[in-house]
Amino acid sequence: METSPSTILRPTVHATIPQFWGDLRAMGWVAKKEWLYFVRYPSWIISLVVWPMIFPLAYILSARALSGPDGSGLALFTARTGIADYLGFIAVGTTIWMWQNVVLWDVGFSLRREQMRGTLETNWLSPSWRMTFLIGPSLVQLFNMLMFLAVSVLEFGMVFGVRFNGSVWLTLLVVAASIPPIYGIGMAFASLVITAKEAHNFVFMVRGLVMIFCGISYPVSILPEWMQGIAQWLPQTYMMRAVRNAALGNASFQDLTPDLVALASFGAFWLAAGTVLFYWMERRARQTGAIGQY
Amino acid sequence: MSDWAIEVEDLVKKFPKKENKEAAKDGDPTPIKRGLFNFSKKSQVQAEQKCFTAVAGVNLQIERGEVFGLLGPNGAGKSTLIRMLCTLLEPTSGTARVNGFDIFKQANQVRQNLGTVLAGERSIYWKLTARENLEYFSALYHIPPAAAHKRVDELLERMELTARADDLVEKYSTGMKQRVAISKALVANPPILLLDEPTLGLDPQAARNLRELIAELKAEGHTILLTTHYMEEADLLSDRIGIIDQGQIIALNTPARLKDRINQRDVIRMEVAGWYEELASKLQVVPGIDKMVTRRMEGEGMVEVSLHAENSRAVLPGVIEKINYNGTRLVNMNIVKPSLEDVFINLTGKALRD
Numbered sequence: 001m002e003t004s005p006s007t008i009l010r011p012t013v014h015a016t017i018p019q020f021w022g023d024l025r026a027m028g029w030v031a032k033k034e035w036l037y038f039v040r041y042p043s044w045i046i047s048l049v050v051w052p053m054i055f056p057l058a059y060i061l062s063a064r065a066l067s068g069p070d071g072s073g074l075a076l077f078t079a080r081t082g083i084a085d086y087l088g089f090i091a092v093g094t095t096i097w098m099w100q101n102v103v104l105w106d107v108g109f110s111l112r113r114e115q116m117r118g119t120l121e122t123n124w125l126s127p128s129w130r131m132t133f134l135i136g137p138s139l140v141q142l143f144n145m146l147m148f149l150a151v152s153v154l155e156f157g158m159v160f161g162v163r164f165n166g167s168v169w170l171t172l173l174v175v176a177a178s179i180p181p182i183y184g185i186g187m188a189f190a191s192l193v194i195t196a197k198e199a200h201n202f203v204f205m206v207r208g209l210v211m212i213f214c215g216i217s218y219p220v221s222i223l224p225e226w227m228q229g230i231a232q233w234l235p236q237t238y239m240m241r242a243v244r245n246a247a248l249g250n251a252s253f254q255d256l257t258p259d260l261v262a263l264a265s266f267g268a269f270w271l272a273a274g275t276v277l278f279y280w281m282e283r284r285a286r287q288t289g290a291i292g293q294y
Numbered sequence: 295m296s297d298w299a300i301e302v303e304d305l306v307k308k309f310p311k312k313e314n315k316e317a318a319k320d321g322d323p324t325p326i327k328r329g330l331f332n333f334s335k336k337s338q339v340q341a342e343q344k345c346f347t348a349v350a351g352v353n354l355q356i357e358r359g360e361v362f363g364l365l366g367p368n369g370a371g372k373s374t375l376i377r378m379l380c381t382l383l384e385p386t387s388g389t390a391r392v393n394g395f396d397i398f399k400q401a402n403q404v405r406q407n408l409g410t411v412l413a414g415e416r417s418i419y420w421k422l423t424a425r426e427n428l429e430y431f432s433a434l435y436h437i438p439p440a441a442a443h444k445r446v447d448e449l450l451e452r453m454e455l456t457a458r459a460d461d462l463v464e465k466y467s468t469g470m471k472q473r474v475a476i477s478k479a480l481v482a483n484p485p486i487l488l489l490d491e492p493t494l495g496l497d498p499q500a501a502r503n504l505r506e507l508i509a510e511l512k513a514e515g516h517t518i519l520l521t522t523h524y525m526e527e528a529d530l531l532s533d534r535i536g537i538i539d540q541g542q543i544i545a546l547n548t549p550a551r552l553k554d555r556i557n558q559r560d561v562i563r564m565e566v567a568g569w570y571e572e573l574a575s576k577l578q579v580v581p582g583i584d585k586m587v588t589r590r591m592e593g594e595g596m597v598e599v600s601l602h603a604e605n606s607r608a609v610l611p612g613v614i615e616k617i618n619y620n621g622t623r624l625v626n627m628n629i630v631k632p633s634l635e636d637v638f639i640n641l642t643g644k645a646l647r648d
Binding site (some may be wrong): 016019022023025026028029030035037040041081117118119121122123124125126127128132164226283286287289290291292 | 309310374376377380381382383384402403405406408410416417418419421422424429430433434435436437438444462473478482
């Protein structure tokens with residue numbers, strides 16, 4: 001069969017919108033697709049409604065047991081932490097631990113999930129900005145997590161009687177400052193997971209570090225000095241302290257400034273690390289074919 | 295702009311071999327030193343030996359509007375070549391241009407000009423509807439929203455998916471899923487399509503429909519690079535065929551001319567019951583036999599034997615005598631016209647589906 005190129009009506013590539021707006025729209029669709037996947041698996045109700053209530057219970061009941069039959073031990077706790085509401089103290093710690101944990105699973109495994117589904121390569125075939133496929137799922141995860149935080153606050157209030165008496169705006173400011181480091185770690189993690197193919201042990205290690213060194217149910221000051229030295233390199237330490245002081249301890253903006261500066265620095269570092277690792281992974285995947293490998 | 299739709303020059307892809315620790319322990323007394331700054335000549339040679347070459351210097355030009363079939367057995371390098379052309383893989387050396395764009399330096403333009411369906415790839419989202427899938431990929435290809443809606447409707451109509459467009463893809467048949475995957479590849483109306491084993495796993499009717507669609511797309515002016523190991527499919531659809539084996543194109547021509555190469559040969563196809571391994575070596579030494587391949591027939595306990603000979607009449611008595619011995623029986627025999635598979639056998643001495 002002979003074909004003469006000059007006689008053929010050649011298809012021309014569809015007109016496109018400028019790269020920046022195109023990438024933005026693509027990011028919106030990646031987020032929409034993630035959202036549709038999220039709501040089409042109904043088990044999300046359990047993670048949103050049941051978990052916030054159940055998870056802190058073990059720590060709260062331990063605290064009740066250790067405070068003595070008349071609760072006299074709580075005075076010592078208040079003296080060490082400066083916060084009278086031990087329930088609120090534990091609730092904040094466990095919620096931030098849960099936030100980081102869920103980000104490691106959700107954002108950290110977002111590319112790996114696509115790879116296992118068989119759709120990562122097909123996304124990679126498109127001319128969209130590569131970070132779109134990491135930022136899109138992170139946006140949906142952030143939205144879900146903000147819902148989780150709101151449900152947690154309501155449930156802590158209704159079930160445990162926790163009263164967040166501090167400044168709402170300062171608390172929200174600290175939560176906002178916590179977003180870049182938490183999601184930067186998640187993004188860095190996503191690139192490692194796609195390279196290593198398996199990262200459950202890394203997740204267990206990171207959440208173990210946060211659980212022990214950042215003080216989810218006790219103040220960091222009770223740790224030996226060498227452990228406190230490690231704690232100061234973990235952004236979750238600053239998040240827990242700042243949220244507790246803002247939401248439960250009536251701290252002012254000036255009081256919170258050192259922690260906010262630390263969170264901004266960690267945020268810049270982890271977002272940069274996440275981006276560098278992502279591009280390293282992308283280049284390596286093109287050299288080794290790792291994108292298509294299960 | 296380049297005259298060729300696809301132009302490939304000396305394209306090579308090597309992958310590092312996974313190190314076999316036991317083999318290194320037992321057989322290789324000087325394992326490669328690992329490290330960033332190890333530039334010794336010896337270590338480079340060793341590193342070379344530790345590579346697997348999937349594509350070994352392919353040169354290829356595909357005309358605009360042509361259907362080019364890339365035919366070869368599993369592991370021949372077809373998919374690696376396709377993956378390099380669609381920018382998923384970086385070549386070790388060599389260059390390629392797609393619609394005039396360099397696959398390394400202008401990767402985004404290459405992606406915009408290509409529609410790809412990869413082999414064995416799920417490629418679409420089963421928890422989304424067909425419409426959502428196509429809208430999603432329209433966004434990834436930066437098509438403006440209004441144009442995307444129109445294009446999605448057109449494709450759904452064309453693929454006869456409109457009635458089920460809002461059902462989740464997980465409820466579709468394999469053929470319908472493949473039609474969604476092809477629609478996805480067509481969403482940006484790319485001039486060039488890479489179809490890697492597009493009919494793999496489809497039932498005969500769905501495969502036939504897909505072949506008709508490929509013919510239609512060619513008629514519309516799309517250039518199509520089609521990889522397959524179904525020789526009838528390559529024969530039917532392709533203007534030209536490249537036969538690839540061990541990472542190299544070993545023959546390239548129109549299907550008719552490829553078959554002409556061995557038209558002077560007779561092809562004897564036999565079905566043999568009671569086959570035993572030594573029989574192969576006995577048949578190969580029958581005077582006048584050029585090439586022989588065997589394939590076990592599924593579920594029937596028989597073996598299909600293909601023999602190439604210059605003169606079948608001369609070799610048949612000797613062949614039959616060797617077969618009808620010690621309980622082995624010749625069940626069926628035909629002298630057939632050479633197919634593309636026979637061309638492949640003639641070139642490589644092995645069957646396409648080995």
